[in-house]
Amino acid sequence: MIEPQARSLVSSAQLNRHQVTYRVILTLVVVIFTLIFIGPLYFLFTDGLKSTSEAVRVPPTIIPAHVHPGTYTSAWSRVGIGRLLVNTLYYAFGALAFQLVFDVAAAYSLSRLRPVLGNLIFALMLATLMIPSTVLLVPQYVTVSDLPILHLNLIGSPEAIWLPSVANAFSIFLLKRFFDSIPTELLAAAAIDGASPLRTLRSVVLPISRPIIGVVSIFSLVAVWKDFLWPLLVEYGYNPNRETLNVGIFEAASTTQQNLVLAASAMAAVPTLIFFLFFQRNILSGLTAGSLKG
């Protein structure tokens, strides 16, 4: 008996009539999807266990003939995974902190304090969604290397990654839309008690905004973690010791043996896989929290 669910293309009654067909299709889908999506990961982790000669053997072996866990330890030290990991975590969490402080404050101001010209500022922020940052690669690089008025050169400093990540109109949009939906009475009550805007934000708005702050945080962390071109320019270009995981492994790939490259790639994938397994529910539901779902 197949359990009924919300009505979709094929009705539960129909499925019950064709139980065998359904079972066959289900099994096929599960097997094929596992092969397509987990299969490559299997090779990612096991090919790192092969010896250098076995990794480039023709034909390739499916199961390592001889297991060499030493590949992982030598990849760790040769590519410097530990340092790359620390760098990337530092960039990702720094960017998250800046984004949470500045973007939450800005969204709160735009939503609740409603300053003069607030709508114009919000419109200008949203307009940047139309121009993706890869297009602005060159002028952004030129600007970061010599900030106008301040004449600061941020190239090579973590701020070169942290501060541009604050200019994220999508985060501000999501946060503002959530703050807009908070009942006015709740905030009015705080105001009657004499709470300042900062106090209201901290004690009333933030505690009920946890879900949306979670979504914005995940987007922010994943964006910095996956970025490649910007850190390649502003950090690696300045000093190879400041490169991120993505850039570091890529730069090592051309001068390192195949099995070490794969072991390094596998180790780089572990933190994100663990992160995904832990926050899987939040990530998958946060995905549709954007403008697409009502």
Add this chain to the structure above:
Amino acid sequence: MAELATLRQAGTLSPARSRAGDRLAAKVRRNASAHGFLIGAVLCFAFFSWYPICREIVLSFQKTQLGVTSWAGWANYHRIFHDPTFWTAWKNTAEFTVLALIVGYAVPFLVAILLNELRHAKGYLRCLVYLPVMLPPTSALLLFAYFYDPTYGLFNDILRHLHLPVSQWVQSSGTGLPSMAMISVVIAATWMNMGGATLIYLAALQNIPGELYEAAELDGAGLLRKIRHITIPQTRLILSMLLLLQIVATMQMFVEAFILTNGGAGVNNNTLSVVNLIYQYAFALSGASNYNSASALGVVLMLVLATFSGAYLWLTRDREATR
């Protein structure tokens, strides 16, 4: 500033007018604190978004010779339009976009329809398709580069087992349309990125009212007709929104081809994308790096992408209004 000046004078005004002054002072104070909350984000937008947009346009009309910057008119645009690699890059980017849409747009929709019908293993399958999206792109792409290797790669081994001719994959030199090199990039890119679109479609499918399907069944509609007359029209808005978003995203393709070809652009520039050409103009071409030509190319790409994102914003605004 005018408001601040009034504020300072407010204290010296006659008692009769001081209430109006107080109200004004309160308003100024409220605005000052509201702008105080905004200032961090506004400065970041100004420095890293609004100013670079203007700077890109300015740079594209300038030239720098021996450290002296002067106006160049349309010379940078003239130069890039006469560069054959400019047209190669646009041809490749268009090719990637079309291929990625054929594969990366239709496949997630069909997968979402399939997943929505299954009553078991839903959570597992959903996680599965999203897993590659979470991987660091370098890990996923270096793995694919290994699979694509013409001698010891897994893909050629599979082809040999099937008694099919082996391929050079990303390193293919053929320049036909579509080229094997670009198809290889699309396969890797689709594997990495299809999870996001699939899950968004899945959410849209779950919003379709079930009565519609029941009504169609009463009218004797089969599976294909139900998809054609209910599923597609009901998700049309999300389909067209994702189409525009994906066009914008795929036209910025860089990292996939860059890493698969080990930091290059393939044989015969087969996988050179527009963003890659911007990067090469600005940072990688041996000798003089030329920010001005790169900016001119950036402006051209900006105009093309802004057209698509403008259409997207227009579509979403239309939707907000009807709700």
